[in-house]
Every structure is written in C-alpha cells, then in structure tokens.
Amino acid sequence: MTILSHPLFLEHDTGSGHPECADRLKAVLAALDAAGLPWVESAGPATDAELLRAHTPAHVAHVRGLIGASGQAGDETPIGPRSIEAALWAAGATVEAVDRAQAGDPEVWALVRPPGHHATRTRSMGFCVLNNVAVAALHGLHGLHGRERAAAGVAVLDWDVHHGNGTQDIFWDRADACLVSLHQDPLYPHSGAVEERGAHGNIVNIPLLCGTDDDGYLQALEDRALPALDRFGPALLLISAGFDALQHDPLAGMWMTAGGFGKMAARVRSWARARGVPVVFVLEGGYRVDALGDCVVACVRGGDPMVSNGLDG
Ligand SMILES: [Zn+2]
Known part of the structure; x- marks a missing residue:
C-alpha cells in the first residue's frame, strides 16, 4: 500500500470560513503520522494529454488561464493564487496512484485537494476544479490498452455523500467506464436518480435517505453496489472516498461513524483482492x-491485519 499527498494541496485557499479548507487535509496527515502510517509526496501535475481524456479543451484552457488568479473557477468553486496549481497536482497525484496500482501495488491512496467528483467534462463546480478520479480512471483505461485485460474497463465507486455528477457526466456514454454512486437524496447537486443509467447501463445510482447509518450503508454496499461492480467486472477500481456521510457533518444529514467507513473500506478491499483488482482511494x-x-x-x-502489520513498524 502507498499513500500519496503533497504540501501544495494545503496551499489551495478557499477563503475564510469555507468548509473545504486546508485544515481538513492537515488533520488527515496528522492522524496518519500519529497512527504511524507513512505517506509520500506525489511527483507532479497532470499533463494536458491526461486532463483531455476527461475534460474538453475549452475547460482545460479555462482552468490553465486561472493560474495565479483568485475568485471563482465555477459555481461554488472559490480559488486562491495557488489553487489551480494544487488542482493540477491533485489530478497528477491521482494519475500517479493509478500508475502505481497498475504496476502492482494492490492499494494506493491519493489524499488531495481540491476534490474532484463534481467537476464535469466542461466546468468546475461544487468545490471541484478538475475531476481527479475521472482523469485517473480514464488514464488507467488507457494503460489497459494492449494488455491481456484490454477488454475490461475501469469502475469508480463513489461513497461521498453527494452525487458524483461530474464523474457521471464524463462516463455517461462510455461502455468501458462504470460509476456506482451512493449518495444522500435529496441533496446537492440534485442529480443521481436511479433512472440515470448512462448510455450503456454503465451508471448505477443508489440514492439513500437522510439519516442512513453504518448498517444502511453497508447493506447498500453489499446488496446493490458490489453486485453492480461484479456485473461490470472492472480491471481497476477507484473509490471517490468522501467522508461527509459522517454523523454531524455540516453539509449533510447522514449518520455514519469512522468505524463504519473502516468496515466499508475493508469490504471493498476484500472484494477487490478476491478478484485481483487493484484499488485506488481518492x-x-x-x-x-x-x-x-x-x-x-x-x-x-480497515480491519485488515496485514495492512496494520505492514505499516505500523
Ligand atoms: Zn461531498
């Protein structure tokens, strides 16, 4: 297992009092340090060739044009002078995580800011400048070409409390990319109905009622999300790992605990290992x-003693 992050992600300044703040990632990195779990710095930004697999040339040009600027990159997407650089590196770290996973690392984490799953093919929105997970998934698909599993696709399991509308938009007409999204409904961005299935049945939306707890999430994972992933049979799995379904999150109304997230990760890990599928958490x-x-x-x-023994030293 490898955990990637970078100090540049702390330089993304969303302004005073904004919930998507640098203190979030500072707290995560401090908790990893306290737990004896090492992380390493990611190597660089995403390239245009990588970004253009998920975004239009106009959107990539728009984002690059904002380098050094402060203001808004899109609806509800505040940026400061180093935010675009951070966004390019966030996508780059996620691409690197996929490279490492495809080189044989069974599990890689990309702990990045800004987040990505609301960014559509054409625009930034909802705190998200570039769609890190979609850029990396399509990069992974590119990496599969010419290999023995060329026929297999990539899947994203999105358990952030909000619907992964950007990933859905980017994957919509691709038979080789699957999105399974668990999300509170109704809630921002007010998409993600069961009827939204993608051009090839490759989108599986699982809306959940406000107040869903650990048991409810684990049941939805077991009964609906994992069977959907089995039907698709991905060669690579990425997790849009948001933690805003946690009880008392200021932006949502779910009732999960940290232990529940651990169980969900452990279940996904055992599913993936049983099938030889590498996993990238974003x-x-x-x-x-x-x-x-x-x-x-x-x-x-995640309740996996092998992981604890390997990293606890
Ligand atoms: Zn969210």
Missing part, C-alpha cells in the same frame, strides 16, 4: 475537521 469531501483523520485511518487499517 479523497473527495468530508467537512468535520475533528473527525476526518479518524475516518481515513479507519479505512487505511
């Missing part, structure tokens, strides 16, 4: 700075 939302670190540590440990 940080999305989660706005309880006091508890975000516990959630990530619970997922990294």
